[in-house]
Structure formats: structure tokens, C-alpha cells
Amino acid sequence: MPPRPDLVAAADDEARALAHDLMRKSHAALAYAEAETGLPGISRIAFGLSPTGMPITLVSSLSPHFDGLRTQPLCAVMLGEPGIKGDPLTHPRLMLRAEARFIAPDDPARPALRDHWLEHHPKSKLYIDFTDFAFVILRPLSAALNGGFARAYRLTAEDLNLPEDLRA
Amino acid sequence: MPPRPDLVAAADDEARALAHDLMRKSHAALAYAEAETGLPGISRIAFGLSPTGMPITLVSSLSPHFDGLRTQPLCAVMLGEPGIKGDPLTHPRLMLRAEARFIAPDDPARPALRDHWLEHHPKSKLYIDFTDFAFVILRPLSAALNGGFARAYRLTAEDLNLPEDLRA
Numbered sequence: 001m002p003p004r005p006d007l008v009a010a011a012d013d014e015a016r017a018l019a020h021d022l023m024r025k026s027h028a029a030l031a032y033a034e035a036e037t038g039l040p041g042i043s044r045i046a047f048g049l050s051p052t053g054m055p056i057t058l059v060s061s062l063s064p065h066f067d068g069l070r071t072q073p074l075c076a077v078m079l080g081e082p083g084i085k086g087d088p089l090t091h092p093r094l095m096l097r098a099e100a101r102f103i104a105p106d107d108p109a110r111p112a113l114r115d116h117w118l119e120h121h122p123k124s125k126l127y128i129d130f131t132d133f134a135f136v137i138l139r140p141l142s143a144a145l146n147g148g149f150a151r152a153y154r155l156t157a158e159d160l161n162l163p164e165d166l167r168a
Numbered sequence: 169m170p171p172r173p174d175l176v177a178a179a180d181d182e183a184r185a186l187a188h189d190l191m192r193k194s195h196a197a198l199a200y201a202e203a204e205t206g207l208p209g210i211s212r213i214a215f216g217l218s219p220t221g222m223p224i225t226l227v228s229s230l231s232p233h234f235d236g237l238r239t240q241p242l243c244a245v246m247l248g249e250p251g252i253k254g255d256p257l258t259h260p261r262l263m264l265r266a267e268a269r270f271i272a273p274d275d276p277a278r279p280a281l282r283d284h285w286l287e288h289h290p291k292s293k294l295y296i297d298f299t300d301f302a303f304v305i306l307r308p309l310s311a312a313l314n315g316g317f318a319r320a321y322r323l324t325a326e327d328l329n330l331p332e333d334l335r336a
Contacts, residue, residue, distance in 0.1 A: 007230060026256060027250055027256035027257070029197040029199075029210060029246055030210075031197075031199030031200070031208035031209060031210035031244070032199070032208055033201075033207070033208050038206075039201070039240075039242050039244075039265075040199040040200055040201050040208055040209075040240075040242065040243050040244045041199060041208075041244050041263075042197060042198075042199035042210070042244040042245065042246045042263055043246070043263065044246065044250075044256065044257060044261050044314075046256065046257055062175060064312075072207075072208075074207050074208065075208050076199070076207075076208045076209050076210040077210065078197055078210045078211070078212065081249045081250070082195055082212075082249070087289075087291040087292075088194060088195035088212065088214065089195070089212060089214055093212050095209075095210055095211065097207075121255075123255040124255075144232075146212075
């Protein structure tokens with residue numbers, strides 16, 4: 001049973017703006033299917049955007065989700081963490097359904113991704129070029145935005161397209 | 169390929185203490201299998217402990233993970249959020265593999281769970297008795313603790329048993 005339709009609204013401008021804001025976070029929680037069992041696994045991931053506003057992460061092959069995403073690219077990403085005060089469930093968060101695509105070391109798109117990533121994740125320069133690290137595009141398929149208690153929206157992949165001025 | 173054995177240590181006292189500390193958080197991220205597709209889904213959940221130190225959550229039947237956990241009780245829970253400063257991947261987090269068990273409204277165990285829950289989640293008194301809310305025990309099967317970059321531990325269900333003085 002999905003959430004009752006009357007409780008989940010289609011996105012409006014305010015919901016899209018909140019989603020775009022959450023997409024500019026530098027880390028996220030990732031739900032993936034474990035490679036060996038197919039069962040749900042969860043990891044913290046570094047999160048960023050490509051120069052065109054596409055969600056990406058940088059993953060070590062030593063992490064359990066590396067093989068999980070290789071085996072089952074369909075995954076879910078949650079952005080936005082609770083503040084210090086109040087009920088954590090009232091703080092906004094965005095849940096993306098996404099499809100993971102690994103970027104090969106020699107992919108012509110990698111240098112631009114790398115440069116853009118380093119602007120927002122400067123500390124990753126310590127390991128970004130290790131051979132066991134790879135960029136993974138997390139192409140959004142749809143999303144659910146929970147803006148607080150009883151404020152739920154569904155978003156399409158189009159709703160998640162970042163305006164150009166928010167991509168930097 | 170799981171993490172290389174030499175990079176993941178068995179739990180020691182320090183790792184267990186850090187895990188127990190993270191288990192006292194009031195919210196978590198949940199990875200579950202979606203009821204209809206079996207694909208990974210992710211949600212923020214309220215998190216707490218039973219009087220005996222068993223992880224529990226309080227879930228609305230309107231949330232997508234309610235049906236997910238009913239269909240596939242095996243799930244994963246991540247506890248611990250990044251601080252404001254530094255690389256988010258260096259902040260400790262605990263990933264529990266757990267089995268969900270729903271507590272029926274007339275379960276004789278519910279009143280004690282309810283009272284204990286309200287001590288730590290006082291704001292939930294607004295909805296705790298709504299008929300669409302249910303307690304769900306999240307029995308830990310095992311866990312991975314990431315204490316920061318290159319500090320990974322595996323923990324057994326026994327390692328996660330909270331000492332009595334930490335259960336209150």
C-alpha cells in the first residue's frame with residue numbers, strides 16, 4: 001500500500017526549491033541491495049553534483065555498496081539530516097530513487113567530474129585518485145520529499161533538474 | 169567482494185562502547201525492500217530502545233517502509249550523523265542488519281514499550297496511540313561500525329547487547 005494519494009501531493013515550486021536545496025548536500029544515506037544476498041544494505045556516501053546537476057558519489061571498491069551497486073544499480077538515496085532541536089521526523093528530507101552508473105577511470109567525462117567534485121569536497125583530494133575509487137552517477141528516476149509531518153510530495157525526474165544557477 | 173578482512177577488525181571494548189553510544193540516538197536511516205518491487209527503499213525513522221535494550225521504532229502504516237518491512241522483515245539501519253565540520257565520511261556510524269517484528273496493539277509487551285518510548289520521544293505523544301502507528305522491534309543480527317576513515321569493525325548481535333546501565 002503506497003501512501004494514500006490524498007496525503008502525497010504533486011510537486012509545486014516550493015517543493016522543487018526545497019528538493020534542489022537538499023540536493024546540494026555533501027553527503028547522503030544510500031540504500032542498496034547487497035551483492036551476495038540481495039537484501040537491503042545501508043551506507044553513508046559522499047554526495048555531489050556533476051557540472052550538469054546530476055547526482056554523483058565517489059565510492060571505494062572496499063565499501064560494501066560498491067559491489068551492491070555493480071550487481072543491482074537501482075538504489076535509493078536520502079538527503080537532509082535532522083537539526084539538533086525538535087522531532088527529527090519533522091526535518092525535511094529527500095528520498096531519491098536512482099540508477100547507479102560507474103564511471104571508468106578512462107571515461108572522457110571523468111576529468112570534468114573530478115574537478116567539479118574537488119571544488120565541493122576538497123578533503124577528498126587525499127584519495128580521489130586512488131585506483132580503488134570510482135565516480136558513480138546516481139541518475140534520479142523519481143523522488144519523494146518529506147517536508148515535515150504530513151507534508152509529503154512526489155517528484156518526477158524533471159522536477160529534480162537543477163536550474164543552472166544552482167549547479168555551481 | 170566484501171571489505172578485505174585485514175581492513176575490518178573484530179569488535180574490541182572501544183568499538184562496542186562506540187556502538188552502544190550510537191544506539192542511543194533518537195532517529196536513524198532505514199534501508200528496506202519495497203513491498204511491490206523488492207527494490208531498495210530508504211526512510212528516516214524514529215529510533216529507540218526497549219527496556220531490555222532492543223532497538224525499536226514507531227512506524228505509521230502510511231509510510232512506505234511499513235509495508236516493506238511487513239513483506240521483507242530483513243532490513244538495515246544506520247545510526248549516527250555527521251557533525252558540522254570535517255569530512256562527513258570520517259564521522260562514526262553504525263550499520264545494523266536487523267529483523268523487523270511488528271508489535272500488535274494488544275501485545276502484552278506494548279504498554280512497557282510505550283512508556284519507555286515516551287520517556288525518550290516525548291513529542292510522539294501526539295500520535296503514538298493513533299491506530300495506524302505500530303511499534304516494530306528491530307532485532308540486530310550483526311553490525312558494521314565505521315569509526316572514521318579506515319576504522320571499520322564487525323560486531324555480532326552479542327556485541328550489541330547494551331549494558332543495563334545504558335538502557336534507561
